[in-house]
Amino acid sequence: MGKKITNSLGIELPEYIEGYGKVKPFMGAFYYYNKENYKTASRRIKNHKPENKKLCSSIREAIEKTGLKDNMTISFHHHLRNGDAVIMLVVEEIAKMGIKNISICSSSFTNAHEGLLEYIKNGTITSLSTSGLRGDIAKEISVNNIMKNPVIFRTHGGRARAIESGEVKIDVAFIGTPACDEEGNMNGSEGKSAFGAMGYPMIDALYAEHVVAITDNLVKYPLHRISIPQIYVDYIVEVESLGDPNLIATGATRITKNPTELLIAEKAAKVLTGLGLIKEGFSFQAGSGGASLAVCRYLKEYMVKNNIKGSFVSGGINAYILELFKEGLFESLLDIQTFDGSIANAVGNEKGYIEMSASMYANPNNGSCVAHKLDMMMLSATEIDLNFNVNSITGSHGIIMGSIGGAPDTAAGSKVTLMTVPSIRKRMPIITDKVTNIVTPGETVDILVSDRGVCVNPKRKDLLDEFEKNNIEHIDIKDLYDEVISLTGTPDKVQYTDNIVGVIEYRDGSVIDIIYQVKQ
């Protein structure tokens, strides 16, 4: 197994992982700040003549023109989420061409990509890097170790960083775009498949050796609002459909009716207002999901009553947040990925609704990112432990079933990070002594709000003082844990094989945890 090293969270890591490479251990949220000296990635200079044409008659033709071959890396974005058809269109064609051993670097995968399983099994796809993974593929990887190489999980900021630094070298970026002209100027907010902000592929376009735009809406040159300009685009393919934007928002658009979630939301709102954080000019990010929206509703009431206007909301903008913005409760929105197809057109049409790249959103290795400007952020999780370490990638059964998103990025950047979690889910304790896998380190998580009480990370003495000063109820996380365990009992520890099926990178590219194959 080779030599082992231990990261600052006490997790033992191999020095080298087959199919991944040399391991840089996680040593703290900003440990590597200004400690490394590396350069931005470089790529072949493109040439252009006026008579050149970029339009191809098929995906096959575009793939052939890029010279894609065995062992190369391709990239995608997942802005169409559960409605995305692009990844499968391209991968099916690659498979037909007999190309093997392809690595996919996607901003994420959704249930629209279950079809990849076939191409993983037949050796077309042998590496995945992503923010999240769910469903059958995730289960097959966790239980049956079907991938040749471990899946690399990256944060949204970490993916931008990895591409910019050349750690990930993309040979061909395939960018699905609902509006595109014949030179490849694109935006995400016009056309029948409009999905809104296109923050992820903005980075791919800058650094990929070849860029293929795939569109179902070829418009007259020049496109009037440009998110990715023609200078980065080599080939363009027109297809029937990019997918179904109605499937972008699934479940997460309505405020929850679940009584436990409503209770948690109310508690969270009380903490935030009680601490005086909801004040003129504050900024925040709330993840998607019903509990988050419920918190937002409470905050809105408070803001209106107290005549408070916030600065910006970042994220993941959904219809509810857009409504708050339109009502004048926030000055601007910073959006990397619109969480609702029905508001896709607002990006670029509402003054102050700003589209941002993944690098601008959350990359720690640039001039500065929006995540570092946040006053507060709320996030949910699959588990949280006594050290406030957060898991959102595996369930307590050890199986991959979630995603990282921008959680570690915004948790590290925002002044206050608040977790909302039910204390028990399906009879399993969500507050644990040790999370199955660490995605967001406890040092960046400040407050835990559960149905059974609010806990403050003891490292945040300043916050504890504020809790005391403002008489906000809170309990020790150990007490909460004991209460939960007294109800659920201590669950059996998951048994693993020695096979590494996933590597979880922190935003700075260090390895924060490893996912092993679950022993059945």
Place this chain on the structure above:
Amino acid sequence: MGKKITNSLGIELPEYIEGYGKVKPFMGAFYYYNKENYKTASRRIKNHKPENKKLCSSIREAIEKTGLKDNMTISFHHHLRNGDAVIMLVVEEIAKMGIKNISICSSSFTNAHEGLLEYIKNGTITSLSTSGLRGDIAKEISVNNIMKNPVIFRTHGGRARAIESGEVKIDVAFIGTPACDEEGNMNGSEGKSAFGAMGYPMIDALYAEHVVAITDNLVKYPLHRISIPQIYVDYIVEVESLGDPNLIATGATRITKNPTELLIAEKAAKVLTGLGLIKEGFSFQAGSGGASLAVCRYLKEYMVKNNIKGSFVSGGINAYILELFKEGLFESLLDIQTFDGSIANAVGNEKGYIEMSASMYANPNNGSCVAHKLDMMMLSATEIDLNFNVNSITGSHGIIMGSIGGAPDTAAGSKVTLMTVPSIRKRMPIITDKVTNIVTPGETVDILVSDRGVCVNPKRKDLLDEFEKNNIEHIDIKDLYDEVISLTGTPDKVQYTDNIVGVIEYRDGSVIDIIYQVKQ
């Protein structure tokens, strides 16, 4: 003197030029297309922590933080043209700090930068690269060879190419911006010094080792419309004033009343309409200047009468072109540099008025540029010769007094390139047997319109056929030349020393001509 080589225009060049480097000879407009294999430039990865602050209390502090020292290269943009105060503010501070041997890579210099002469003479500044140079500095360089190194003249597209390819390595980019927030998000269209599109520094920001934003309008975070995002910015300095945007448009905003220019404009319009080029969906670029505007007025009349709507106008957008756009005569504007402070705010506020980077405008070494999409472009010049080679950088006395701009870029890219020139200016022939210096090669120049007749480049047999077919009057350029010379006499040839004071690069980085010191 070392070995000599001859470029495809028959100009003898040294193989190596001291203070410039190895010479790549110009061999044709697209000769180097896909013949070279080089990569995009790379730079040190930046790091950021939430507590970092970019605001500096003075230009001095920002310069110190960048670590600027002797022999480094700094960059500027000239969007404020004759009203720019930023270059002198920075250079004066650098001089006070005792830093020597600085190279300046500016998108251009104007008469606002006459003060540089002092700093050239005292050794603070020893290299310049620019699109244009006029006034005392230009004269001192031409006549007294005061620069340590030859001035490098680049096209707007060529400058973007040189920066992207790493041929120019910018250590510190100083970007004057009329709207900036505390993280460095910038645009050019808001604030008291608003100048409009900021196409040039968009490239500097991407590749410079350090980026300093200089603003006289620090706004609340986040700025609502972002042309250059915070991820590229290291330091920010607030100053009293960036300069005077009223001086951007000087002379060139009103339609000429000069009868010769009006005659040329009328002839040009007749050629363009006669050839059927003014048709639904056509695109064009007209340079600045009164004659250009006069042509536009004729075109407007024709378009309105014939119910024609154009596609886009690129450039250099001025108030007259904006008016045509607002009247619905064009679908969009693509602007790299707004030619009138009074319309600075229109960029980003008028749907279809698109801001573009210098690379998107005219760089031949990217996915594709706007210059390559033009149906026609008009340009003016200081001289044109029997081979249709165009000079716009030196006068017939050999002294530097002009600029290249995007002329060679758009001439190479557009389907039809039309030159408007008076046949005689101040008793000097403008049609010559051989131009003093070549800036735009004749192979990319198609039609010459002068007060004494219209000539067609014999290489464009297709155009000659169209002239015949449409009964458009035209004469042989040799006949025009003979007529002009019979009136002016043959001027004495300029006498030069062996000292090279300027190197004129074609857009692809090859050397198209060399400027020698004039013998007095």
